[in-house]
Structure formats: structure tokens, C-alpha cells
Amino acid sequence: MKRIQLPNAELLPQLCRLIDEGHKVSLRIKGNSMRPFLENERDIVVLAGTSEYRTGDVVLAEIRKGCYVLHRIESIEGDTVSLRGDGNIKSTETCKISDIRAIAAAFIRNGKTIATGSTVWRVYSKCWTKLLPARRILLATYRLWHSITTRH
Numbered sequence: 001m002k003r004i005q006l007p008n009a010e011l012l013p014q015l016c017r018l019i020d021e022g023h024k025v026s027l028r029i030k031g032n033s034m035r036p037f038l039e040n041e042r043d044i045v046v047l048a049g050t051s052e053y054r055t056g057d058v059v060l061a062e063i064r065k066g067c068y069v070l071h072r073i074e075s076i077e078g079d080t081v082s083l084r085g086d087g088n089i090k091s092t093e094t095c096k097i098s099d100i101r102a103i104a105a106a107f108i109r110n111g112k113t114i115a116t117g118s119t120v121w122r123v124y125s126k127c128w129t130k131l132l133p134a135r136r137i138l139l140a141t142y143r144l145w146h147s148i149t150t151r152h
Contacts, residue, residue, distance in 0.1 A: 026045070081100065
């Protein structure tokens with residue numbers, strides 16, 4: 001299969017259009033902000049449309065014109081949403097509910113699908129979000145382990 005890479009500013013608006021039409025789309029993850037569970041270039045996210053969002057959901061949001069992030073909803077106050085990547089310790093982004101383009105329905109790793117409604121995903125999500133103060137140590141350990149085990 002031929003692999004094509006396009007800039008997010010070109011690709012994501014087209015994918016969002018398909019989601020708005022009722023389709024689910026799959027996209028290989030780029031970036032490290034959702035580590036340790038979601039890994040750059042390894043995992044695939046399955047995105048779907050919805051109009052209901054909850055704290056803890058992983059969503060695709062346009063935080064600035066043409067700038068998209070796949071992050072977890074940390075809080076919703078009125079129509080303002082605070083987002084944080086699982087691999088981010090300090091930084092958060094904010095957007096309006098209307099800036100959320102899709103919700104993660106599932107993730108695919110090595111051909112295995114993990115639905116975001118599954119018990120495994122819900123337990124992981126609850127545990128990881130509660131560990132915010134300890135994430136610095138856990139992420140540093142993960143990054144070290146990952147760099148050692150992925151050397152060629």
C-alpha cells in the first residue's frame with residue numbers, strides 16, 4: 001500500500017467534512033502529546049461525529065484556524081472546553097464546543113481495535129487522568145524505556 005502524507009491543514013478539513021456527512025475516518029497518529037498509550041506513527045485513531053461530549057473523551061479539535069489537536073477533554077465550562085494531551089504535564093489548550101470536529105471512537109494498534117467505550121479504555125482513562133501530579137515521573141520513565149527499546 002502506498003503511503004501519502006499531507007499537511008494537517010489540507011487533510012483534516014477534508015476528513016472533518018466526511019465525518020460531518022456521517023462517515024467514520026481512520027487516521028494514523030502524528031505527534032507525542034497522547035503518550036504513553038498512543039504512539040507517533042504507530043497507532044491509528046478512528047474518528048466519528050457526535051454532538052455530546054464528556055470530560056475524559058478524546059476529541060479532534062481545531063484550537064486555531066488550521067491547527068488541530070487530538071487531546072482529552074479535561075473540563076467543560078459553559079461552551080468552553082479545556083483540552084490536555086495525555087503526554088502533556090503543564091500545557092492545556094482551550095476551544096469552544098463548536099470547535100470540536102470529532103470524537104475518538106476507537107484506536108487501532110497492531111491490527112487490534114480498542115473501542116473508547118470498552119472497559120479497558122475506560123479504566124486506563126480514569127487511572128491516567130487521576131495520576132496528573134505523578135505523570136512527570138511516569139512519562140520520563142516511559143520515554144527512557146521507549147528510547148532504549150526502539151533503537152535500531
